[in-house]
Amino acid sequence: xxxxxxxxxxxxxxxxxxxxxxxxxxxxxxxxxxxxxxxxxxxxxxxxxxxxxxxxxxxxxxxxxxxxxxxxxxxxxxxxxxxxxxxxxxxxxxxxxxxxxxxxxxxxxxxxxxxxxxxxxxxxxxxxxxxxxxxxxxxxxxxxxxxxxxxxxxxxxxxxxxxxxxxxxxxxxxxxxxxxxxxxxxxxxxxxxxxxxxxxxxxxxxxxxxxxxxxxxxxxxx
Numbered sequence: 001x002x003x004x005x006x007x008x009x010x011x012x013x014x015x016x017x018x019x020x021x022x023x024x025x026x027x028x029x030x031x032x033x034x035x036x037x038x039x040x041x042x043x044x045x046x047x048x049x050x051x052x053x054x055x056x057x058x059x060x061x062x063x064x065x066x067x068x069x070x071x072x073x074x075x076x077x078x079x080x081x082x083x084x085x086x087x088x089x090x091x092x093x094x095x096x097x098x099x100x101x102x103x104x105x106x107x108x109x110x111x112x113x114x115x116x117x118x119x120x121x122x123x124x125x126x127x128x129x130x131x132x133x134x135x136x137x138x139x140x141x142x143x144x145x146x147x148x149x150x151x152x153x154x155x156x157x158x159x160x161x162x163x164x165x166x167x168x169x170x171x172x173x174x175x176x177x178x179x180x181x182x183x184x185x186x187x188x189x190x191x192x193x194x195x196x197x198x199x200x201x202x203x204x205x206x207x208x209x210x211x212x213x214x215x216x217x218x219x220x221x222x
């Protein structure tokens with residue numbers, strides 16, 4: 001048999017075997033896909049929201065002062081705000097829809113620290129915000145100024161008041177004049193036109209804007 005005829009015969013036999021193998025593979029695939037031509041009912045799945053793994057921002061805490069009855073500020077709306085007090089105890093409250101919170105506390109003293117966190121519905125907790133307890137607001141008014149005798153024609157109303165306080169003199173015509181008491185409490189408020197029998201009123205106001213009227217209306221004397 002010629003060489004060329006042998007090559008053609010070999011090619012034909014190989015093709016036949018390849019075709020037979022493909023039919024077997026195709027039949028096998030068909031049987032795997034649906035051996036009895038029965039199709040199941042479909043199962044549907046709804047893609048759910050991904051797990052929330054993002055912690056809230058750290059709360060913004062308003063200044064805390066000695067004697068305050070609450071720690072306040074803003075945090076993620078609806079989050080649980082937890083305040084860790086100086087003795088390690090904890091107090092909580094829920095931030096409202098606008099993010100405002102107010103956590104009841106008591107016994108805070110100047111120089112102590114509190115730690116505040118926010119935890120969302122997925123239990124993600126923010127980094128803490130630490131606040132140092134500041135000095136309590138000064139709600140005590142200064143003592144009434146001591147006013148030296150005022151005489152007609154005087155160019156100043158003088159006396160003593162709380163050091164650093166603002167001394168205000170209300171003149172007979174209702175106008176006001178002010179000066180600051182020095183470190184020793186001495187003050188001198190420039191005035192003019194005072195006449196015998198008129199009265200002036202003197203108040204002192206401290207840095208916390210607490211003030212007291214001297215209740216001292218001093219008749220000017222000649």
